[in-house]
Amino acid sequence: xxxxxxxxxxxLLVLALAPLLTGLVRKAKxxxxxxxxxxxxxxxxxxxxxMRKEVVLAENASWLFRVVPYLVFAATWVAxxxxxxxxxxxxxxxxxxxxxxxALIGSARFFLALAGMDVGTSFGGLGSSREVMISSxxxxxxxxxxxxxxxxxxxxxLSTIASVMLAGVGLRVSLALALVALLxxxxxxxxxxxxxxxxxxxxxxxxxxxxxxxxxxxHLALIExxxxxxxxxxxxxxxxxxxxxxxxxxxxxxxxxxLGMATYGGKLAxxxxxxxxxxxxxxxxxxxxxxxxxxxxxxxxxxxxxxLFVSGIL
Amino acid sequence: xxxxxxxxxxxxxxxxxxxxxxxxxxxxxxxALAGHLAAGDLVLMGLWGDAGAVHMAxxxxxxxxxxxxxxACAGGAFPxxxxxxxxxxxxxxxxxxxxxxxxxxxxxxxxxxDHGRWGVRHPLGTPLPAExxxxxxxxxxxxxxxxxxxxxxxxxxxxxxxxxxxxxxxGEAVVRLEERLGYVHKGIERLVAGADVAQAARLAGRQxxxxxxxxALAFCRAVEAARGVAVPARAHALRGVMAELERLAxxxxxxxxxxxxxxxxxxxxxxxxxxEKVLRVSARAFGHRLMMDGVIPGGVAVDxxxxxxxxxxxxxxxxxAAFPALVELYDNTAxxxxxxxxxxxxxxxxxxxxxxxxxxxRASGRPxxxxxxxxxxxxxxxxxxxxxxxxxxxNARIWVRIREVEESLxxxxxxxxxxxxxxxxxxxxAGPGEGLAVVEGFRGDVLAFxxxxxxxxxxxxxxxxxxxxxxxxxxxxxxxxxxxxxxLCNKSFNCxxxxxxx
Numbered sequence: 153x154x155x156x157x158x159x160x161x162x163x164l165l166v167l168a169l170a171p172l173l174t175g176l177v178r179k180a181k182x183x184x185x186x187x188x189x190x191x192x193x194x195x196x197x198x199x200x201x202x203m204r205k206e207v208v209l210a211e212n213a214s215w216l217f218r219v220v221p222y223l224v225f226a227a228t229w230v231a232x233x234x235x236x237x238x239x240x241x242x243x244x245x246x247x248x249x250x251x252x253x254x255a256l257i258g259s260a261r262f263f264l265a266l267a268g269m270d271v272g273t274s275f276g277g278l279g280s281s282r283e284v285m286i287s288s289x290x291x292x293x294x295x296x297x298x299x300x301x302x303x304x305x306x307x308x309x310l311s312t313i314a315s316v317m318l319a320g321v322g323l324r325v326s327l328a329l330a331l332v333a334l335l336x337x338x339x340x341x342x343x344x345x346x347x348x349x350x351x352x353x354x355x356x357x358x359x360x361x362x363x364x365x366x367x368x369x370x371h372l373a374l375i376e377x378x379x380x381x382x383x384x385x386x387x388x389x390x391x392x393x394x395x396x397x398x399x400x401x402x403x404x405x406x407x408x409x410x411l412g413m414a415t416y417g418g419k420l421a422x423x424x425x426x427x428x429x430x431x432x433x434x435x436x437x438x439x440x441x442x443x444x445x446x447x448x449x450x451x452x453x454x455x456x457x458x459x460l461f462v463s464g465i466l
Numbered sequence: 467x468x469x470x471x472x473x474x475x476x477x478x479x480x481x482x483x484x485x486x487x488x489x490x491x492x493x494x495x496x497x498a499l500a501g502h503l504a505a506g507d508l509v510l511m512g513l514w515g516d517a518g519a520v521h522m523a524x525x526x527x528x529x530x531x532x533x534x535x536x537x538a539c540a541g542g543a544f545p546x547x548x549x550x551x552x553x554x555x556x557x558x559x560x561x562x563x564x565x566x567x568x569x570x571x572x573x574x575x576x577x578x579x580d581h582g583r584w585g586v587r588h589p590l591g592t593p594l595p596a597e598x599x600x601x602x603x604x605x606x607x608x609x610x611x612x613x614x615x616x617x618x619x620x621x622x623x624x625x626x627x628x629x630x631x632x633x634x635x636x637g638e639a640v641v642r643l644e645e646r647l648g649y650v651h652k653g654i655e656r657l658v659a660g661a662d663v664a665q666a667a668r669l670a671g672r673q674x675x676x677x678x679x680x681x682a683l684a685f686c687r688a689v690e691a692a693r694g695v696a697v698p699a700r701a702h703a704l705r706g707v708m709a710e711l712e713r714l715a716x717x718x719x720x721x722x723x724x725x726x727x728x729x730x731x732x733x734x735x736x737x738x739x740x741x742e743k744v745l746r747v748s749a750r751a752f753g754h755r756l757m758m759d760g761v762i763p764g765g766v767a768v769d770x771x772x773x774x775x776x777x778x779x780x781x782x783x784x785x786x787a788a789f790p791a792l793v794e795l796y797d798n799t800a801x802x803x804x805x806x807x808x809x810x811x812x813x814x815x816x817x818x819x820x821x822x823x824x825x826x827x828r829a830s831g832r833p834x835x836x837x838x839x840x841x842x843x844x845x846x847x848x849x850x851x852x853x854x855x856x857x858x859x860x861n862a863r864i865w866v867r868i869r870e871v872e873e874s875l876x877x878x879x880x881x882x883x884x885x886x887x888x889x890x891x892x893x894x895x896a897g898p899g900e901g902l903a904v905v906e907g908f909r910g911d912v913l914a915f916x917x918x919x920x921x922x923x924x925x926x927x928x929x930x931x932x933x934x935x936x937x938x939x940x941x942x943x944x945x946x947x948x949x950x951x952x953x954l955c956n957k958s959f960n961c962x963x964x965x966x967x968x
Contacts, residue, residue: 187735274614275616278616278949281637346801353622353624354727355618355622356616356618356949357727357950357953434799435725435728435730435799435805437801438804438805438950438951439948439950
């Protein structure tokens, strides 16, 4: 019962915090480029505005085009709800592990790429083909990271991994490699600089934005919210696995829960700042450099796994 | 080069145009000149129509001599220059759209500016009622398995001018890019004809708003040459200050904007601050942020007051203090260099063939600068370096701009140090005449041709934007690059849409 309550709170929490996180990143980036920037609450207002707006559909849009925003949103929301944010005792945690999260994100992307091509505009196709190229390298890298973690924690369930990490596994080379690889995958998955630029107006350089160029109204709101949830998901994942301190253990009291929420908020704020600083200090890479970048992530993940096979303590 | 020598001689004898001669040529001479263009002996500086005639401005770069050849079109046709020399193609198509004069044997007979939406054909020649409008522009074919087209524009997601780009791609690689422009046709040449010189100068300053000083200066210099008016020394110096401030503002804006197209917003932010400072000081010193209508026939509209001078001096020292750190940031950001170095290579032979000026030409090793080549005042008495780079990529075009920013800062200070006293304008006596002027704007050389009627009003004026010879090179620069690098290449060219759409 308690686990169900924690799970419910978690689902609402991620949904409520996701736009704020994006707003925070944008605000920090604006401050770093000497602008005042919009309020951190602006993403909420944007979502509300889009929800009120009429949906404009292309004439040749199929049913798939209309269904995909809901699919993408649902899959991403569920995935985000599976990552322990403030407490480990999540009721879904025992039925859905890290591999399930990867699969959920993968299917969301698959449907979005289909929708990008559905209307038949050149930008949609361009965005979909780039997105698939990126994901075909990001997903294996993600799986390698999962293997590394699983070899350390002897489980792919995030609650278990978090407890093992919290208990202390010491400084390990393999985990450092996995962390770097995870950060690289997170950058690619979320379409952040240097892989993609979420704030660009240049159609020809877009990846994620090109796919969703034809969406409007509540459809666009759902896709934007899903993108915000995804950023939150990856930050939470990094926080849960590599800085699990503050997570409330299973069956903890209300005070531990509150402490868990406070530390989670702190971790997100630090994460948002780091994202903003990183994005400000680097230019976007050439599209054809992205495979090299993700290839490096894959190699790091593989190296981490191999090290663990060779020696249990590395 | 015999035909060019003949042209110079006949032009000098006939003497309608000042300070560069203009002479009538026969069809054989016209074709011979086209042959010299094709051989690379001469550089095409412009080609424009007139009532029943076409003019072609030619530059002998080695000797620094400029002349205009005029061919009287018997039967409304003239031998095509583009047939021998491709850079003339769009100019000839424009002549046909506006005047109905047919370039015989032209390789490309599609309309250029006329999209069938004017309600009239040949508006400057013998107007004909328009054919039914329909967008049936035939883009050049690119065929092969797996090729696909990406149409971009004319309405873009960013706040830029309208233009259509048709990419033929093989996956991400660009096989061919074709531009279609003409969406911001304003009919400036029609408006200028019949206007008095003051009004015409204002119109000239609006052909391309970001180079309003260069345009107004080119036009006014042509008018002054036509009427044989000597402008006061102080006006020359103030025009120089305005032109360099305009160059500063645009180059600073461009450097930031190019980096922003590689998603490096930090450079845009800092360069944007500097650009804004230049604009504000321009407003304080000359009464307008872009210094629009600052240059008038006979001089300048406003004298530079003492507080304006000190504001400009403060500005120069501020930019000098802040700019080196930005250059260092640009040069030391490896991820940014990775995007700009080697991207958008423009071949030096194309640059020479097209006579491309400005940073596009100078970044591909063509050291042409109208300030140096024609040494018009105040640059005749000022020492300055012409920045040239041989590499021809986006990085080189950024570096040419960086060097020009530094040169412009020096020029502004030197102009202020040696600012002569006296009046800032003189009267232009009404009367006929013909003048030609070439002025270096921030994009490159702006050419102005003005023919005044007996009552002193403008009979015909033509302003040739530097982008006429840069747009086609952009098509070549992107070939073999990937689609995603186009915005970067495009921004590094930063060609004018409004300037060529007339």
